[in-house]
Amino acid sequence: MKRILVGIKRVVDFNVRIRVKADNSGVITEGVKQGINPFDEIALEEALRLREQGLAEEVVAVSIGPPDAQNQLRTALAMGADRALLVNHAGVIEPLDAARILLKVAEREQPFLVLLGKQAIDDDNNQTGQMLAGLWNRPQATFASTLEIREGIARVTREVDAGLEVLEIDLPAVVTADLRLNEPRFVKLPDIIKARKKPLDTLDPAALGAAPRPRLTAVHYAPPPARQKGQRVKDVAELVASLAAKGLV
Amino acid sequence: MNRILVIAEHDGRRLAEATARAVACAQAIGGEITVAVLGAEVAEPARAAASLAGVAHVLTFAAPANAHALAAVQAPQLAAVAVSFSHVLAPSTTFGKDLLPRLAALLDVPALSDVMAVETATRFRRPIYAGNAIVTIEAGELRPILATVRLASFEAVATGAAAAAIEAVAVPPELPAHTRFISVTSQDSGRPDLATARRVVSGGRALGSAEKFQLVHELAAVLGAAVGASRAAVDAGYAPNDLQVGQTGKIIAPQLYVALGISGAIQHMTGIKDARAIVAINKDPDAPIFEAADYGLVADLFEAVPQLIAELRSRGR
Ligand SMILES: Cc1cc2nc3c(=O)[nH]c(=O)nc-3n(C[C@H](O)[C@H](O)[C@H](O)COP(=O)(O)OP(=O)(O)OC[C@H]3O[C@@H](n4cnc5c(N)ncnc54)[C@H](O)[C@@H]3O)c2cc1C
Ligand SMILES: Nc1ncnc2c1ncn2[C@@H]1O[C@H](COP(=O)(O)O)[C@@H](O)[C@H]1O
Numbered sequence: 001m002k003r004i005l006v007g008i009k010r011v012v013d014f015n016v017r018i019r020v021k022a023d024n025s026g027v028i029t030e031g032v033k034q035g036i037n038p039f040d041e042i043a044l045e046e047a048l049r050l051r052e053q054g055l056a057e058e059v060v061a062v063s064i065g066p067p068d069a070q071n072q073l074r075t076a077l078a079m080g081a082d083r084a085l086l087v088n089h090a091g092v093i094e095p096l097d098a099a100r101i102l103l104k105v106a107e108r109e110q111p112f113l114v115l116l117g118k119q120a121i122d123d124d125n126n127q128t129g130q131m132l133a134g135l136w137n138r139p140q141a142t143f144a145s146t147l148e149i150r151e152g153i154a155r156v157t158r159e160v161d162a163g164l165e166v167l168e169i170d171l172p173a174v175v176t177a178d179l180r181l182n183e184p185r186f187v188k189l190p191d192i193i194k195a196r197k198k199p200l201d202t203l204d205p206a207a208l209g210a211a212p213r214p215r216l217t218a219v220h221y222a223p224p225p226a227r228q229k230g231q232r233v234k235d236v237a238e239l240v241a242s243l244a245a246k247g248l249v
Numbered sequence: 250m251n252r253i254l255v256i257a258e259h260d261g262r263r264l265a266e267a268t269a270r271a272v273a274c275a276q277a278i279g280g281e282i283t284v285a286v287l288g289a290e291v292a293e294p295a296r297a298a299a300s301l302a303g304v305a306h307v308l309t310f311a312a313p314a315n316a317h318a319l320a321a322v323q324a325p326q327l328a329a330v331a332v333s334f335s336h337v338l339a340p341s342t343t344f345g346k347d348l349l350p351r352l353a354a355l356l357d358v359p360a361l362s363d364v365m366a367v368e369t370a371t372r373f374r375r376p377i378y379a380g381n382a383i384v385t386i387e388a389g390e391l392r393p394i395l396a397t398v399r400l401a402s403f404e405a406v407a408t409g410a411a412a413a414a415i416e417a418v419a420v421p422p423e424l425p426a427h428t429r430f431i432s433v434t435s436q437d438s439g440r441p442d443l444a445t446a447r448r449v450v451s452g453g454r455a456l457g458s459a460e461k462f463q464l465v466h467e468l469a470a471v472l473g474a475a476v477g478a479s480r481a482a483v484d485a486g487y488a489p490n491d492l493q494v495g496q497t498g499k500i501i502a503p504q505l506y507v508a509l510g511i512s513g514a515i516q517h518m519t520g521i522k523d524a525r526a527i528v529a530i531n532k533d534p535d536a537p538i539f540e541a542a543d544y545g546l547v548a549d550l551f552e553a554v555p556q557l558i559a560e561l562r563s564r565g566r
Binding site for chain 1: 260319320324342346349351352353354359360363376377378379382383385425427428430432433435444472484490496497505515516525527542543544545546548553556560561564
């Protein structure tokens with residue numbers, strides 16, 4: 001079976017402006033709206049399009065997270081994933097541990113392509129795909145803005161600091177989605193109902209042979225330093241005068 | 250003593266300023282600093298790295314396979330030397346972000362992304378949630394400590410120091426061939442580099458078309474500034490992707506940032522938090538950008554910007 005594995009991380013919704021707990025022990029996530037990491041929606045959309053073009057037969061969504069991450073997996077199923085896997089783990093998961101778990105899942109599922117987001121917008125790490133590819137000893141193409149699959153290879157355009165880079169990689173491989181890869185579809189109500197019947201299995205990280213072993217300690221959380229309140233200027237002349245007074249022009 | 254390896258970013262001719270900023274982070278950690286230069290052509294960048302303040306050694310990895318920075322090809326070469334260092338740093342650019350986590354996986358150690366401050370040799374601060382929180386991470390006994398360095402948080406170290414010793418490392422002949430470079434296209438705007446420019450003028454969705462986006466370039470030219478853009482402007486095709494500023498674009502710290510027709514979404518603002526002065530021109534008085542702007546002008550940009558250009562020109566800029 002030509003299979004694509006897609007990472008789906010449950011994160012605080014991108015519209016929420018998070019706040020740090022008063023005792024500096026973390027950020028407040030209780031009662032805050034959660035959703036699929038936006039880059040993972042893009043990764044999933046790309047996988048669905050490849051299946052729709054006949055280039056893949058099955059799309060499997062995998063999330064490492066608490067039982068509540070089933071909600072995000074149900075959304076992924078409603079978008080069109082064929083089945084879903086929850087790797088049950090409450091609490092923080094370092095990218096290396098996520099990559100170790102994804103490797104075990106990849107070894108079981110034998111995908112020709114693993115599509116992840118370029119970064120999770122909670123911890124902003126931008127590491128998991130690269131780590132998975134390293135552990136798997138397979139190619140990686142990060143920051144993808146176009147993806148073309150041919151017999152056994154992929155051609156990927158990457159959004160890099162210098163502009164657009166094109167790589168050719170042998171499959172299987174790991175590709176991480178950037179914002180401009182596509183625009184994810186909206187979920188329709190009948191799809192949500194259909195998704196309830198799709199298979200969603202739960203796995204245990206230790207049983208997979210990849211129990212998380214966090215090695216970094218977050219000792220303190222703080223809000224960012226606040227900027228000083230600015231001023232309104234009434235017109236261009238006042239703007240230029242203000243800037244000139246500060247030596248900025 | 251700490252032994253710190255800094256992975257250089259370069260294009261075969263010039264050493265990127267990002268490298269000198271990563272070296273500044275290494276200096277903040279404190280210890281003996283080595284710079285690794287991988288490439289097909291390494292002579293010029295190695296010489297430049299050797300003259301950076303604080304650099305004691307330069308290791309070159311010269312091989313045709315290193316002509317383009319492919320993480321899958323470079324990570325195994327670095328893994329072979331990384332174990333003898335206490336820290337391995339790379340700039341938090343698309344180059345460093347691509348490479349360092351792969352190296353970490355080969356070494357079976359975690360990595361820290363976007364280090365913005367060094368508290369001790371094992372304790373670092375980094376932004377999370379688009380910069381809406383800052384977390385302090387303790388790495389403890391873990392070695393080597395791998396990190397990418399947030400460029401906007403560190404000033405480049407000086408150049409022109411007494412040249413450090415340059416030593417060539419033998420590159421293994423068997424390197425992965427499963428990843429092949431095809432091409433890179435970059436639009437050279439002729440303007441200063443966005444990542445390190447002292448002044449930046451950015452345009453948003455309000456510009457309305459690629460033609461009208463020229464107004465942003467015009468103001469940038471008068472100010473001697475680099476050009477940036479919001480995601481909406483890039484998505485709409487007004488500006489190329491490498492000009493995007495923000496959480497998923499470039500994080501910059503210019504002296505002066507001018508935002509034209511940009512609403513100020515958190516993902517955009519996280520890219521300019523460290524700007525010394527932010528100017529916003531927006532016709533909506535309630536636009537969130539005004540909360541962060543040092544100088545806010547409520548106006549139609551198509552009227553205000555030509556006036557601004559004229560005013561600056563008349564001041565002899
Ligand atoms: C995961 C994720 C990552 C993202 N990463 C980034 C990122 O890195 N960078 C980024 O920029 N965005 C990013 N975004 C998008 C971000 O949320 C906003 O959608 C985007 O920044 C909006 O761009 P804008 O301000 O140009 O457009 P808009 O929000 O549409 O704002 C246009 C502004 O122009 C003003 N305006 C209109 N006409 C005029 C006129 N004639 N004169 C003056 N003002 C006028 C309007 O009042 C409005 O405030 C990301 C989003 C997500 C979900
Ligand atoms: N807990 C997780 N569950 C599923 N996918 C994940 C998880 N963590 C990371 N990923 C994938 O890896 C990408 C990059 O995450 P990060 O390295 O944490 O920024 C995400 O966009 C996901 O596709």
